[in-house]
Amino acid sequence: MADDRFQAIVEEIYEKFKIYGVTRKEIESRLKLLLYEFKVPEEEAKKTIINGLRKNYNIAKSDLKPPLTKISEIEPNKWVSLKAKVIQLWEPNSPAIAQTGLIGDETGTARFVVWAKANKKRLEEGKCYLFERVVIDEFMGLKSVKVTSASEVKEINENIEVKEEKAEVEVVGALIAIQQNSGLLQSCKICGRVVKAGVCIEHGKVETNDILRTRCVLDDGERIYDLILNEDNIKALTGIGLKEARKLAEEHLDRGIVLLEIKKKLLGRYLRVQGELRFRSLTANKVEFYRPKILEEVEKVLREAEA
Ligand SMILES: [Zn+2]
Numbered sequence: 001m002a003d004d005r006f007q008a009i010v011e012e013i014y015e016k017f018k019i020y021g022v023t024r025k026e027i028e029s030r031l032k033l034l035l036y037e038f039k040v041p042e043e044e045a046k047k048t049i050i051n052g053l054r055k056n057y058n059i060a061k062s063d064l065k066p067p068l069t070k071i072s073e074i075e076p077n078k079w080v081s082l083k084a085k086v087i088q089l090w091e092p093n094s095p096a097i098a099q100t101g102l103i104g105d106e107t108g109t110a111r112f113v114v115w116a117k118a119n120k121k122r123l124e125e126g127k128c129y130l131f132e133r134v135v136i137d138e139f140m141g142l143k144s145v146k147v148t149s150a151s152e153v154k155e156i157n158e159n160i161e162v163k164e165e166k167a168e169v170e171v172v173g174a175l176i177a178i179q180q181n182s183g184l185l186q187s188c189k190i191c192g193r194v195v196k197a198g199v200c201i202e203h204g205k206v207e208t209n210d211i212l213r214t215r216c217v218l219d220d221g222e223r224i225y226d227l228i229l230n231e232d233n234i235k236a237l238t239g240i241g242l243k244e245a246r247k248l249a250e251e252h253l254d255r256g257i258v259l260l261e262i263k264k265k266l267l268g269r270y271l272r273v274q275g276e277l278r279f280r281s282l283t284a285n286k287v288e289f290y291r292p293k294i295l296e297e298v299e300k301v302l303r304e305a306e307a
Contacts, residue, residue: 014027076138081133093179120147132152174268227273
């Protein structure tokens with residue numbers, strides 16, 4: 001085994017046990033013995049040492065905090081701890097979710113979800129937190145940090161510089177999903193938040209404006225984007241503007257019909273989007289249906305075949 005790999009394992013175990021007074025030397029000698037004398041496989045050796053140390057030092061499994069990890073290094077199904085800044089909060093589209101949005105550190109960004117059952121203090125945009133014992137999962141290629149009732153979240157008094165990910169881009173991709181908070185919506189006249197049944201979470205019962213907006217998921221084959229389409233974008237693609245949307249809703253006595261119509265016209269279609277990419281949110285300036293130039297491609301292949 002390479003020396004740096006050996007040291008990496010020692011470090012990993014040391015990080016878990018240093019607060020209990022375990023030394024690197026102790027770990028090194030056990031690891032040497034297992035790996036080189038007894039030829040135990042690496043993972044097995046790690047497990048054996050961790051269990052042995054836990055027994056010797058009388059440490060409960062739940063007391064072992066998972067290692068502090070950077071966002072670029074998180075992997076699905078692993079429990080980790082990480083320090084991150086809350087960049088954006090999004091509207092949860094399920095009552096099982098207390099909060100959702102985007103967190104970031106100096107290496108990258110990830111979605112996060114705080115389960116309602118976790119019963120945690122609300123996170124605020126722009127603040128930094130230590131997330132302990134959070135679990136990572138992956139959905140449609142995006143890694144996401146889950147805060148459960150086993151997790152601990154503490155505000156920390158340090159500023160984390162989040163890796164800047166903002167650019168003008170052109171993306172061609174398939175529209176693979178449309179999220180629930182889309183269609184003909186109502187927004188609070190005071191703060192602009194989307195409201196349900198005329199009740200703003202900040203301002204209570206309020207007067208509202210109608211807005212037309214769609215949050216979608218766009219897949220370009222390599223990564224996925226949270227694509228936000230405004231009224232102009234939606235009208236350009238579907239012919240449904242705010243006026244048409246209101247008319248549809250009135251005719252059917254149901255605002256939900258607008259989202260259904262938009263889904264019918266956009267889901268599964270290819271779009272070419274020019275816009276601004278900020279973290280994973282893509283805000284469209286210009287958007288159009290994309291038709292691959294199939295004939296040109298075929299001719300090119302034929303020419304090459306003849307040559
Ligand atoms: Zn409001």
